[in-house]
Amino acid sequence: MELLWNVFETGSNLFESCVVIHFLCAFLHHDFKNTKGKLIYLIGVALDFIAMTLLNSITFYEGILGVIYISIYLIYSFIFLKGTVLKKVFAAFLTNVVLICTSAVVTSIASSLFKSSFYSIYEGKNTIRVLTIVFVQVLLYFIYDIILKYSIVELKANEWRLILSILFISFISTACIHIVTVNVELEYYYAKLILAAESGIIILNIVCFNMTYALSRSNDETEKLRIQRQQEEFRTHYAENIKEQYEEIRRIRHDMKQNLAVISMLHSEGKYDEAQRYANKISDNLSSFDMVIDVGNDFVNAILNSKLSIAKQRGIKVLCTAASNISGIDDIDLCNLLGNMLDNAVSAAEKCDNGFIEVSVNADEDKILTIISNTIKESVLEVNENLQSTKNSDIHGYGVKTIQSIAKKYDGVVKFYEEDNMFYCQVLMYKQKIASCEYASP
DSSP states (O other): OOHHHHHHHHHHHHHHHHHHHHHHHHHHTTTOOHHHHHHHHHHHHHHHHHHHHHHHOOOSSSGGHHHHHHHHHHHHHHHHHHSSSHHHHHHHHHHHHHHHHHHHHHHHHHHHHTTHHHHHHOOOOOOHHHHHHHHHHHHHHHHHHHHHOOOOOOOOOOHHHHHHHHHHHHHHHHHHHHHHHSSOOOHHHHHHHHHHHHHHHHHHHHHHHHHHHHHHHHHHHHEEEHHHHHHHHHHHHHHHHHHHHHHHHHHHHHHHHHHHHHHHHHHHHTHHHHHHHHHHHHHHHHHHOOOOOOOOOHHHHHHHHHHHHOOOOOOOOTEEOOOOOSSOOOHHHHHHHHHHHHHHHHHHHTSSSOEEEEEEEEEOEEEEEEEEEEEOOSSOOOOOOTTOOOOOOGGGGHHHHHHHHHHHTOOOEEEEEEETTEEEEEHHHHHHOSSOOOOOOO
16 A cells, blocks of 8 residues: 555656646747657656655645745756746746645645645545545646646736736745645634635636736737838838839939940040940949849839849848749738848848858749748857847837738748758748739839
């Protein structure tokens, strides 16, 4: 019987560690699919299981010592998991508050129902303890699962601090209340009051969590509206400027015949030095408007030619291939998409000694696939997985979000990945049934 009980205790501790660490990892969007992700998860389970086993050998109820678990979750999150500092702190506290509150309330309910002391439930080797442990584990699993179904997005710093302070107070209050109930033999009436107090704390935490979710959704919607407004302003202004630049390029090309006529005349008159100077001047003027590609669409031509010409001026090598049937996507959306993708690529490539950018725009009857890659000095995704902007400009700060929102508009997807010191931004978009108006190139 002693052996069976030890196996049960060990098994329940291991199961609890698996559930707790799975929630912590999932809440911080940890990837369980690859071998590295699974190994990191197992490391967390082992740390939690060892800590739980050691604490159980010291005391039958951790109480305030439960802060050790929070410390372990924090250290584990900072070393192995991704996310902002405030979100990691929130996840560590939330994980432990749910754990301690669930355990405390279930134990209090068991004590009231079976009229058993808390000490006998925690220390006894009986059916009541078995039922309590099993019910706590099952309840934890479902509570964590429900929380994960809430799509928590970003909160402001002051909102994070408010939520964290509530979780901290809840942890301390629940621990203190339960320390009293464990160490003091209470009458049935007072035990019910303690249960009511613990239930009240849980209700406050549920309200707190719903507030967190509501604030998250509100902030997310506000951010989307802000991005949308700035996108509309930026798209219109940017497209007009690009169109003007391309019209200038067309004008220069149109003037080339006259320029060549002047050079021919100077040459025929024997004014070779003047002809050379005139040719050099024309060459300098044209260098900033170097034509790269013509796909039969003025907007696409303008954005590709202007951005890739800028890249060349900054010493970046460029390779560009594009289909000639680019349609089915609004011209301004396409201009905005390519502009942001190229801005990011140029910004990264110019930091490299041998900067290189490759642009590929492929299209068929149903979809358009755009892939822009650039050289990088070091991995971008390892240090900035969410690709949050480090620029001061408000417009640049929404580059990645703009790319993602345009792709979403056309039921597409965006993929960022790295291979052989190259960063890839891949955007797949599906054409609309009614294509946007195209502008014929001369």
